[in-house]
Amino acid sequence: MKLPDRVEFQHIDAAQARDLRVTVADIYRRSYMDAIASGDPFDSPDQFMHRFDTYTSPARASAFAMVIAFQDGQPAGQTWGWSLSPNAPWWNNFQPDDAIYDRAAFTNEDGTRTFALSEIMVCANYTGRGLARALHDELLGSRHEKRSTLLVEPDNRRAYRAYRTWGWTRAGITKPSWPDAPTFDVLIRDLPT
Template sequence: MADIYCRSYVDAIASGDPFDSPDEFMHRFDSYTSPARASVFAMVIAYLDGKPAGQTWGWTLSPKAAWWKNFQPDNTITDRDVFTDEDGARTFALSEIMVCAEHTGHGLARALHDKLLNSRCEQRSTLLVEPNNDRAYRAYRNWGWIRVGITKPSWPDAPTFDVLIRELPLA
């Protein structure tokens, strides 16, 4: 995990932002994969020539999910409580898509995205993206994601993210 992270987030790590440090990333990853989430966590890893080249993962949101704690909806959401009400089967949180720098621009991110999400049985998926991450934002929009609001996770040094949502194919 850490190797792919370091090979994927080269510029972010180099920025010196504490949130993007490999240690902070691994701390968050450890919480994502805690025993409490083991039954709802899903991951796909891509290998090229026998070496890890990218990964994606997420989990099904539980009732009272912290994901929505600081969510501020756009005007398109008419009832925040209904929109954020989770039953443990409604929403898949896509946490990360990472492609090692040497493999970007060849469709691997889309392949990882589709492989993970096309296997899900939830109604919808949500993800967080930094508003100034133009490359990722452009890709997500092309893949059918729409912005529904903003949030600032409770992680130390977390930035404010745009919240995107997408209906899932099996829904």
């Protein structure tokens, strides 16, 4: 699918992301209208922005990376993640699939091994145009880590299908420690070197 004309990507760090907090919240609201309307506390804008504030906090700032897509100068989507540090909480509740025989080796982080892709979202009026894939490729293409990981709800068939098409494979499941967090499938993908 061809990306629409007049799409620009802006790479930003944690401090810049905090400065764009209102834009981040707006993109979330315009991307997850159905999830927000469901009333699930985990999907509430307040809880989402609390997680965002944690991801971009000064303590984690050096590992954070974000890309915002603009079409015709208007925010159309965003993606972000961070490098996993040693003893990263990302793996705390990870339950590997049977194919992963050595959990400790799989989850061992040094700050350069794994990039955690936390969010990809496209505003509803920009979906179906290849923007999610473009955001994905733009962010991951700028990374130096060996692999990337992400979480996806097993019943989110549209996202799951896209991730599989983009080269992601399932490694296991996890339930993050965030309040009201669901159980997610953990996906993994090697990054080009």
